[in-house]
Amino acid sequence: MRNPFRSEADAFRFVWLTIGYFALIFVGSLINVWVGVAVFVVVTVVALWWLLKRGEREAPVKQTPAASPPGEYRILVVANETVGGPELLSEIRERSAGRGAKVLVVCPALNSPLRHWVSDEDDARAFAQARLDQSLASMRAAAVDASGEIGDGDPIQAIEDAVRTFRPDELIISTHPAGRSHWLERGVVEKARERFDLPVTHVVVDLDQS
Amino acid sequence: MSAHAEAHEHHGPPPIHYSSRVSPSVLGMFLFIGSEIMLFGAFFTVYFFDRVVNKPFGGHWPPDGFHRPVFVAGINTLILVTSSATMHWADTSIKKGNRAGMQAGLVLTLCLGTTFLITQVIEYHRIGFATKDTSFASTFFGLTGLHGAHVFVGLTILLVMTIRAFRGHFSPEHHHGVEIGGIYWHFVDVMWIVVYVTVYLL
Numbered sequence: 001m002r003n004p005f006r007s008e009a010d011a012f013r014f015v016w017l018t019i020g021y022f023a024l025i026f027v028g029s030l031i032n033v034w035v036g037v038a039v040f041v042v043v044t045v046v047a048l049w050w051l052l053k054r055g056e057r058e059a060p061v062k063q064t065p066a067a068s069p070p071g072e073y074r075i076l077v078v079a080n081e082t083v084g085g086p087e088l089l090s091e092i093r094e095r096s097a098g099r100g101a102k103v104l105v106v107c108p109a110l111n112s113p114l115r116h117w118v119s120d121e122d123d124a125r126a127f128a129q130a131r132l133d134q135s136l137a138s139m140r141a142a143a144v145d146a147s148g149e150i151g152d153g154d155p156i157q158a159i160e161d162a163v164r165t166f167r168p169d170e171l172i173i174s175t176h177p178a179g180r181s182h183w184l185e186r187g188v189v190e191k192a193r194e195r196f197d198l199p200v201t202h203v204v205v206d207l208d209q210s
Numbered sequence: 211m212s213a214h215a216e217a218h219e220h221h222g223p224p225p226i227h228y229s230s231r232v233s234p235s236v237l238g239m240f241l242f243i244g245s246e247i248m249l250f251g252a253f254f255t256v257y258f259f260d261r262v263v264n265k266p267f268g269g270h271w272p273p274d275g276f277h278r279p280v281f282v283a284g285i286n287t288l289i290l291v292t293s294s295a296t297m298h299w300a301d302t303s304i305k306k307g308n309r310a311g312m313q314a315g316l317v318l319t320l321c322l323g324t325t326f327l328i329t330q331v332i333e334y335h336r337i338g339f340a341t342k343d344t345s346f347a348s349t350f351f352g353l354t355g356l357h358g359a360h361v362f363v364g365l366t367i368l369l370v371m372t373i374r375a376f377r378g379h380f381s382p383e384h385h386h387g388v389e390i391g392g393i394y395w396h397f398v399d400v401m402w403i404v405v406y407v408t409v410y411l412l
Contacts, residue, residue, distance in 0.1 A: 008392035012298040018400045019291065022407040029412055036412070 021047065064197040065163045073101040076162050076198075078155055079174035080107050080128065083135040085205030088174045093142055095170070095201070103139065104166045105148040107132040108158040116153060125150050155188050156195065163196060170199040177206050243397065250401060253356055254408065257349040264345065272346050279333050283410045286329050287402065293322035294399045300375075301392045304385045312380065312388065316372040319395065323365045330358055350409060357398070357405050364398045367391045 024043050029036025068074040075095055079088060083105065092103055111124035132148045139146040151158025159171065173189050175181040183189070189202045261271055272278060300315025334351075341351045371391045374380065380388055 008298065008301040008389045008396070011393045011396035012294060015291065015294045015396050015399050015403075018403050022403055026407055026411055 017047075062197055063160070063163065063195060066167045068167045068169050073099040074166060074168045075101050075103045075170055075172060076159070076166055076168035077103060077105045077172045077174065078108070078151070078159055078162070079105065079135075079172075079205075080110055080131065080155075082174045082176060082203075082205035082207065083107055083131050084138065085174060085203075085207060087205045088172070088203050089135075089138060089142060091172060091201065091203045092139065092144055092146075095172070096144055101145065103144055103146040104162060104168070105132060105135060105139070105146055106151040106158050106162045107135075107148065108151045108155045109153050111153045121153075124153065155183055156191050159192055159196065163198075168198065170201065171196060172201045172203055174203045174205050177204050246397065246401075250353075250356065250404070253349070253353050254404075257353055257409065260345045260349050272350075273344060276339055276344075276346060277337075278350070278410050279337060280410050282329065282333050283406055286326050287406050289322050289326050289329070290399050290402050293319045293326070294396050296322060297392045297395045301385070301388050304375075304380050304388055305382055307382045309375075309380075313372070313375050316368065316375050316388075320365065320368045320372055323361060323368060323395075327358060327361050327365065330354065330361075353405055353409055357402055360398045360401065364391075364395050367394060 021043055025036055025040045028039030073096075075092065077088070077092060079085075082088060095101065096103060107128040109121055109124040109128045111121055115121065115124065128150050132150065136146055136148045149162070151161060155173075162168070171192060173183070173192060175183045175189070178184050189200065193200045264271075264273065296315045296318040300312045300319060303309075303311025303315055339347045341348050368391060371387055374387060
């Protein structure tokens, strides 16, 4: 649901919606108390339904990241279980070769919904950190200037956080093959292309083949 | 050196973690509105409790001998709704680079808000009952007074915004002060509509 007080214009629109909402209830109550109650229930349900549906229809705002520092090329890599995959390492080496590129690897701390809601993220972050450490070691062994951090469990949110702070020139998303990847099922790559004004490369890592 | 090792060598407060899923400004506004809804909700709960508990005994609401200034409060509602429109005019003006429009909008909003508050104070003096006269009077003054306090805070914010506007602050690119002040003012307006309908009309 979209926050009705996100901007002054939204808040002003909300003032008029409030007037309309209470005007209907008042008119209903003039007829009869129970008509007023019925109008209140119906209008409230309709208003909530409309707010929720409107939120679903809204396309995300395309974000253009700030430019990276002059003379520097920055690559943002988002991967979790596939972070140590050879296909990903090979893609990163290829893209960073001859550019003196800086690479930031973000590992979203994947967690179960229950653990997320009870803020039990310690294990998820520890597993992600272990994978990240291993992956960074192999990248540095391959002479890639890489650093890393743990991101939000939602990969799109993790990308957004990193885009704000790292200011990348391009984005690489690594996933399992189709049919085994939750990220592909949730359309993470498409959403990233839709939301971020960056070249997005999708790397498929098949850990069973590696 | 791994990120893990870097984290261990870091001194001072931990680095900011950005994964709250909503931007800080939106989260802040959500929390603020949430706290305000709880505050007004507590007052409305007392009001409706009083109304439900007392009405069956007396049969009338408000109790006999109490008269709510519905007409004057209605005029005041129009004044406040108009002030929301002038506030919106001020905000859209600065977004378009129209500084005079922003200044006029802010001055008008300030005048209308002050008129609302003065009218409310005058009405309090003429209303004919005081906070100590029954629970209806207490809840009436509690709710309208709580809203009046919010209007006073809003006017203070508006005054600062207006002074800044006349001192050359704000531009089409930088008008966060007008935007946030405007959101607060509209929120105050929304709350008044709720107070007016529930306390004066229903």
